[in-house]
Amino acid sequence: MTDTAFALLKPQLDNADGVALWIADENLLNQASKVNPAITVISNRFDLCQQLESAGWQSQFSDFDFSPYADHSVDNIIYRVSKEKPVVHHIINQAIRVLKPGGTLALAGLKNEGIKTYLDKAKKLFAGQMEASKSDKNTWMGILQSPGSAATELLDDQDYCRLRDVASDDHLSYISKPGVYGWNKIDKGSALLISALPQFIASLASPPKSLLDLGCGYGYLALNGASLGCLVTATDNNAGALLACTENFRQQQIDGHIIAADCAEGIDQRFPLILCNPPFHQGFSIEGDMTDRFLKAAHRHLQPDGIACFVVNLHIPLERKAKKLFSTIEVIADNGSFKLIRLAQPH
Ligand SMILES: C[S@@+](CC[C@H](N)C(=O)[O-])C[C@H]1O[C@@H](n2cnc3c(N)ncnc32)[C@H](O)[C@@H]1O
Structure with a gap:
């Protein structure tokens, strides 16, 4: 089954360059896309990392650990939202930290997953720099451009990394x-x-x-x-x-x-x-x-x-x-x- 939200992100995956990250979770199992060698996939799912690596992608299996990336060091991040809110908030918060000024976060998802709320929140964090599009009435994508300055108030990720x-x-x-x-x-x-x-x-x-x-x-x-x-x-x-x-x-x-x-x-x-x-x-x-x-x-x-x-x-x-x-x-x-x-x- 093709995921309409992932389909919206595909051109972003094809065109990403520089230092580029694709944040992937279980929603993306068996969703194919042409390999882009500029991209590193970060996933918390072992099966997905294996699947993507055997298809030729570079991947990092981690709990969405962005610590290897310095502040303002990444050009593009592509992310189809996850099911759980703290995960989505963690990734948006990390994106604003690691993106270079002018770097982009492409965020897509379905209406019943709360994508419109996520886009509204992310837009605020990215100081209003967003281009939104949709493929049907349920599927939305926003491309957010990093203003380069640190966000004043981050989204509540329930202190995602803390055990x-x-x-x-x-x-x-x-x-x-x-x-x-x-x-x-x-x-x-x-x-x-x-x-x-x-x-x-x-x-x-x-x-x-x-x-x-x-x-x-x-x-x-x-x-x-x-x-x-x-x-x-x-x-x-x-x-x-x-x-x-x-x-x-x-x-x-x-x-x-x-x-x-x-x-x-x-x-x-x-x-x-x-x-x-x-x-x-x-x-x-x-x-x-x-x-x-x-x-x-x-x-x-x-x-x-x-x-x-x-x-x-x-x-x-x-x-x-x-x-x-x-x-x-x-x-x-x-x-x-x-x-x-x-x-x-x-x-
Ligand atoms: C219902 S939970 C049970 C968790 C735990 N055993 C407990 O009793 O609280 C199922 C677990 O299966 C894991 N899981 C899902 N898909 C898996 C897979 N393909 N291989 C191994 N574990 C998987 C999930 O991450 C989750 O931790």
Whole structure:
């Protein structure tokens, strides 16, 4: 599916020169554009960086880290707005810092994503220097020209880069930051999974020596699973999640591995225990695709006598999808919102 907002930005990508940055997030998976060697892509999505690098783009996988760029050192920035407001505000704030006087920020998005509000705010920050256009009544782009002076008041990005305490329970406290899935709370489904962990692992012949947290976010499942005394591996596709998880491991003194990967691809190890709260959707791809991909990843990484513990919303037909991959599929709990599913005997 072509994204109309991205389509508006394509000529900007083709024509960018000097020092140019394309800020890309999950919305842009599978959206093709001709390679422009002047551009460095910055993305917080590992899969997108891999995809763009294999297509010939230069990319930097980071949590939208602009610190390598000095003040007023960049000529063009191209950005299709993200879903989350703090991310968008962070990028607009950084753009005003790093752009040279006369350098441009091309910003596009859809009306229901708040693009008009973003353009209004950015226009103020850029001292009124903006050229706006639209391709249909829902899709807008603004090209903002840097006045070269520092902005007096930046947009509220909720202190985007700062790792902070966000939640705690009877056992642990958790560190996270904006840009991470459900960053300022404990996910209810994940809490349910952890409360049922003894029930999940009761069927194992011996205590697990290692576990994999598949799609770890800030590391809630991994941190709680570590209390089983096993070696923990946590993996995610999102750079901010990996930063937060690393900090949580450091503070809780967990000696585990944290690995950037797309659905654990590139991890060769198999585990006796896998914990997973899979994402519903990714960019424009539908939830079914992601559920299937996470199930396949669990199948690839599970030891023959191991178990994979999943939590999903009730409406997700995980049991049906898992049939092709596992012989044992058991719903061990259902609280009216989430269900816990034990998968074993991969075939
Ligand atoms: C529902 S959240 C669960 C987060 C965490 N495990 C928890 O319990 O709070 C799903 C996680 O999957 C990650 N994710 C999405 N797509 C991914 C992919 N292709 N590969 C690996 N992780 C992915 C997201 O970044 C997010 O952290």
